[in-house]
Amino acid sequence: MASSAASARSTGFRLLQIAGGWRPGEALERWLEAERGQLVLWIPVLIGAGIAAWFALPDANRWAAVMLGGLAVAAAGLAVGGSGRAARCVTVAAALVAIGCALVWWRAERVAAPVLARPAIVAFQGKVERIEAMPARELVRVRIAPEAGSGLPGRVRVNLDAADVPAGLTRGAVVKLRARLMPPAPPAVPGAYDFERVAWFDRLGATGRGFAPVEIVTPGEAKSGLRERLTVHVQSQVEGSAGGIAAALATGDRGAISEADSEALRRSGLAHLLSVSGLHVTAVVGATMLLVLRLLALSPALALRWPLPVVAAGAAGMAAVGYTLLTGAEVPTVRSCIAALMVLAAMMLGREAITLRLVAFGALVVLLLWPEALMGPSFQMSFAAVTAIVALYESKRVRGWFERREEGWAPRLGRGVASLLLTGLLVEIALTPIALFHFHKSGLYGALANIVAIPLTTFIVMPLEAAALFFDLIGLGAPFWWATEQALRLLLWIAHAAASAPGALAMLPAMPGGAYALMVAGGLWIALWRTPVRVAGVVPAVAGAIWALATPMPDLLVTGDGRHLALRMPGGEMALLRDRAGDYVRDMMAENGGVDAELPALDGQDGARCSPDLCLIDVERDGRRWRIAAARSGYLVPWREMIAVCRSVDIVVAERRLPPGCTPKWLKLDRTMLVKTGGVAITFGTRPEVRTVRRAGARHPWIGAETVMPARD
Incomplete structure (x- = not known):
């Protein structure tokens, strides 16, 4: 009996040992062994985590803590790890996080340059570095390096009216x-576009508006660059926004697309077609390979003696590099070019071409060269879409659904449509959190619109445009340009139809950074692992989504200069303090307030009492009445009257400095305070919350940067 019991215990012991349920360390080792082919995919993710930590944390002490902490964990892993894979993974992961934080810190210090101290009207002379025509806005954007001794930053950017641009203005000219x-x-308010950060990494110290006359002191290059000439040629053949899209596909220049059409493309989920990325580079590479292969195959001698697929792949690689340079070498294009070159190299070597390793390598190259790109929507959306597509089609089950088979044309067509629909739906799921975080809105019909728009662009528009450019060499491109224009007008019609459909847009004004990080982490966990443990990624993804949706919308938005205020009314709409606010302010306030409508004026709302200089309004939230006072003009209100108003309200907002005796019951937002906080978003309720653009203790290089100021004339 005893031996029988012992035997049973021994059998159970062995079963537990095999199952690994009683020794977590062994179970972890077996899991990592099963996933060993996927571990390399986490290299750019961990470097990106270090980069994100640098942007998220406020000062050098915390950045140093991330790096030293990572190195300490890595050292501990080396000391106690032995031969286990888990310890090695922890060591490498901690070191990569530290490297990412150090990399972006070094990059931020390396690009340091002075910025303009305050707004000023100046006369200066400088060398033109870049010219960007924007026909849709009748502007030309010029980047200039002012001459030494001007007292200006090293690079400035000015917008000129198209009519004020002198003839013969080219790159290299001194003006x-x-x-x-x-x-x-x-950012004007929390969550808005951070141009200050982008300009820092672009070494741009000032922006503004130029006035006529613009004098060319020294002529520049005899001709504009190939990109500029090609853009002008394309826009001369196809008018309007259709020509702007054609130019964007050929050279990456989107300046001729009207704002209305750009907004329709964004709302419909088709804006990605304007950013030269994987879709466009793939079309160029595929077309080049097909053309070169067909032409070389016409010669029997070459077909028998040369490896034509290898030659065609080499030609396609050169075409991809040339197209990337022609279109401005933006992050999505560079990533797509790297990926294309990797695919072509794999084809030459007889290896599987399109894999997640290829995507990871492209991301790693971009992060090593431009670590700040991680924070931009272009990088995030580009890699999210490609990662989602490749991860989907690496699944054996999905490939089994859509692989080629002997069947009639109807099932084949249905299978192709289903493949496009599934791909489009997955991409929309992957991109929606990114769009909501950065732009506060996302189109809901993007999957359906892309089913038509992507094949239309890839197989009709781009081949027609390429044929038009080719036949222009002998003066016979007109029919192809006409066909290109009709196809592009169809694309714009699809965009407007999808954008104007009921419920076409999802709005989410305030997404906490933590909620966004959870969704990104969950998505990466699902995409990059292969064993069933990937399902665990659903937990953080869903938790982040619930957190984001549960975050209340802001009730009051105040811009950093104190001039503009938007208040949520009882019906949910936002009303603007100044009815003469510009289009940019209106759009920005609407997006960050979660409103897809024109913002009315505050002085026309119930409960508002406004004079030309001051507005008083009462709003009620969760049983509490809030009274707000806001200055509407630059004229001074009599001192005693202003003191009395301040004491009777909960919040006072003004673009100028208010007297010390102005003491509202809850919050005073005047120039003195707003210089410290930047723009402000306030949520009323039982537990009021205030979010500011400037976080206490923030010390990123672009905050409090070295400033310069030209001498007063």
Whole structure:
């Protein structure tokens, strides 16, 4: 009996040992062994985590803590790890996080350059570095390096009216002009576009508006660059926004697309077609390979003696590099070019071409060269879409659904449509959190619109445009340009139809960074692992989504200069303090307020009492009444009256400094306070919350950067 019991215990012991349920370390080792082919995919993710930590944390002490902590964990892993894979993974992961944080810190210090101290109207002379025509806005954007001794930053960017641009203005010219310049602007309100950060990494110290006359002191290059000439040629053949899209596909220049059409493309989920990325590079590579292969195969001698697929792949690689340079070498294009070259190299070597390792390598190259790109929507959306597609089609089950088989044309067509629909749906799921975080809105019909728009662009528009450019060499491109224009107008019609459909847009004004990080982490966990443990990624993804949806919308938005205020009314709409606010302010306030409508004026709302200089309004939230006072003009209100108003309200907002005796019951937002906080978003309720653009203790290089100011004339 005893031996029988012992035997049973021994059998159970062995079963537990085999199952690994009683020794977590062994179970972890077996799991990592099963996933060993996927571990390399986490290299760019961990470097990106270090980069994100640098942007998220406020000062050098915390950045140093991340790096030293990572190195300490790596050292501990080396000391106690032995031969286990888990310890090695921890060591490498911690070191990569530290490397990512150090990399972006080094990059931020390396690009350091002075910025303009305050707005000023200046006359200066400088060398033109870049010219960007924007026909849809009747502007030309010029980047200029002012001459030494001007007292200006090293690079400034000015917008000129198209009519004021002198003939013969080309890159390399030295020009003399007057302009109203201002420092790069921080986000106007929490969650808005951070141009100040982008300008820092672009070494741009001031932006503004130039005035006529613009004098060319020294001529520049005899001709504009190939990109500029090609853009002008394309836009001369196809008018309007259709020509702008054609130019965007050929050279990456989107300046001729009207704002209405750009907004329709964004709302319909088709804006990715304007950013030269994987879709466009793939079309160029595929077309080049097909053309070169067919032409070389016409010669029996070459077909018998040369490896034509290898030659065609080499030609396609050169075409991909040339197309990337022609279109401005933006992050999505560079990533797509790297990926294309990797695919072509794999084809030459007889290896599987399109894999997640290829995507990871492309991301790693971009992060090593431009670590700040991680924070931009272009990088995030580009890699999210490609990762989702490749991960989907690496699944054996999905490939089994859609692989080629002997069947009639109807099932084959249905299978192809289903494949496109599934791909489009997955891409929309992957991109929606990114779009909501950065732009506060996302199109809901993108999957359906892309089913038509992607094949239309890839197999009709781009081949027609390429044929038109080719036949222009002998003066016979007109029929192809006409066909290209009709196809592009169809694309715009699809965009407007999808954008204007009921419920076409999802709005989410305030997404906490933590909620976004959870969704990204969950998505990566699902995409990059292969064993059933990947399902665990659903937990953080869903938790992040619930957190984001549960976050209340802001009730009050105040811009960093104190001039503009948007208040949520009882019906949910936002009303603007100044009815003469510009289009940019209106759009920005609407997006960050979660409103897809024109914002009405505050003085026309119930409960608002407004004079030309001051507005008083009462709002009620969760049983509490809030009274807000806001200055509407630059004229001074009599001192005693202002003191009395301040004491009777909960919040006072003004673009100028208010007297010390102005003491509202809850919050005073005048120039003195807003200089410290930047723009402000306030949520009323039982537990009021205030979010600011400037976080206490933030010390990123672009905050409090070295400033310069030209001498007063």
